[in-house]
Amino acid sequence: MRNPSSSGGTKTPCCIKVGLKRGPWTPEEDELLAGYINREGEGRWRTLPKRAGLLRCGKSCRLRWMNYLRPSVKRGQIAPDEEDLILRLHRLLGNRWSLIAGRIPGRTDNEIKNYWNTHLSKKLISQGIDPRTHKPLNPETQNSSSNPPAKAPSAKPAPRPRSPNPSPISSGLEETSSGSPAIIKVNDQLQSANNMEAVYQNGTAAAHGGQAGYLPGAEHYHVMGLRSSHHGLSNEEEEDLNCGGDDVFSSFLNSLINEEAFPIQHQLQQQAIGSSSDSDPMAAAPVFGIGTGWESAIMSSVINQDNNSRRVNEQVK
DNA sequence: AAGGGCCTCAACCGCTTGTGC
């Protein structure tokens, strides 16, 4: 795909540095990689290419496996319900594609990211919705067919400073001085969701021992309620993880995703039916109450989760 | 038919995070 000679940065890409192959994968390479991983399993990507007999860097192998060769990867069109889920999750999580992908079986973060950038963001813009904040665009630009924003810079996610806990919500708060209280509430709640994620990551970090075959992020995905069939655990182990794991964040996310969990909002939506666009994401924006009590549930469940993870890790050993 | 522009998405890059020593 990309021209190797086009990478003219100050740093030399690893693949060029060691004279490895770049660009599109050939069927032969796919076969080599898939065959090796099926025999030996995932992991140790840095040394995998040499062991598998591939002239690729480990990163490239990992990406090819994760995004294309992995058996669980679903190919083909994004279904309408998947699209709706992506929209809802993006409203909740922002550009956190791996988190979004984790909740959509068979879809990869790359695929969802591409689909968002090429389809959904444009769709939102055409509906007068800012794809970054899920808030209405400037009313002046709204419903303005003479000034289509298809190629507007906002169609692509704006570069954001990297941070340990990137918060898509911050972008939603930028204009809250003029925004509605409902949006502020939403964003407060979502910020809490981000914090919750951090709690979970911290809470399970101790259980992430360096066992052979351990896939970083696999338990994290589980904890986050992200069903992943490629984490290297058997069904029994996965069930063990599920059992008693609480998966509160997953439940929380589900409750956010499911509008039925928001009676007020649902009521508003019912009222809005017929009077506004049925696919208006803002019409589906949940209106949160304060003090749901989930935070304490999270904290207690973290302890259970941690203990449970330790137990499972012992079994894996 | 041609060719220019647009669109899609696989692949890459740079950075961050986690872990072991």
Added chain:
DNA sequence: GGCACAAGCGGTTGAGGCCCT
């Protein structure tokens, strides 16, 4: 605490196909 290494993540790129004129 600092360093090195492995892995994951989000942003970006560009080849190839499609569409329009």
